Amino acid sequence: MTHQPACGRVRSRAADPLRKDCTEIELIWIEKRIEHWIRFGRIASERIVSRKTRIVAFRPDAVVAFVRWSANDFGTVHSRIDILRAVRPGEAYTTAPFVRPGGELLLSIQGWPKVRKVLEIIDRIEAEDLDPCDIAPEHWRHVHNRLSAGEPARVYTAERHQAWLKRKALGQ
Incomplete structure (x- = not known):
């Protein structure tokens, strides 16, 4: 097993050439007010900024689900889930709040009922x-399009996954 260095775990940004290649996501947790979390994704490194804030980094091509929720005294104000692929240096990307620099957006859903459906799809x-993290990126785009149109998404099965792995192997 080879060990890959993390995306700037110890050294400063200027001293670590790998860190600039990573995608960073700022996670904030203020109980029952602002809650940002990673639903899935392979974290390469983590930096604790304060008791309420940390920054996690992902290597290029990592797929991650980032959930944001906020509320006020009257209830939920905002809920959103973004599934994105961390980009390589020089690749085009979409900017997203709390994501630096951004990523290839595979899914972006707002509103708690639809966010809950995405979380259920992930559970399935x-x-x-x-x-x-490993399923076909096209499936996340499919889920985004179907839920945005108010339609149910196709179920992702082990058979679909095997077909994806075969297509992926042919492309490499």
Whole structure:
């Protein structure tokens, strides 16, 4: 097993050439007010900024689900889930709040009922013993389009995953 250095775990930004290649996501947790969390994704490094804030980094091509929720005294104000692929240096990307520099946006859903559906879809994928980080990116685009149109998304099965892995192998 080879060990890959993390995206700037110890050294400063200027001293670490790998860090500039990573995508960073700022996570904030103020109980029942602002809650940002990673639903899935392989974190390469983590930096604690304060008791309420930390920054996690992802290597290029990592797929991550980033959930943001906020509320006031009257209830939920905003809920959103973004599933994105961390980009390589020089690749085009979409900017997203709290994501630096940005990523290839595979899914972006707002509103708690739709966000809950995405979380349920992720749970079903995991129930198939599949890692949501590894499934076909086209499936996340499909889920985004179907939920945006108010339609149910196709189920991602182990058979679909095997087909994706075969297509991916042909492309490499």
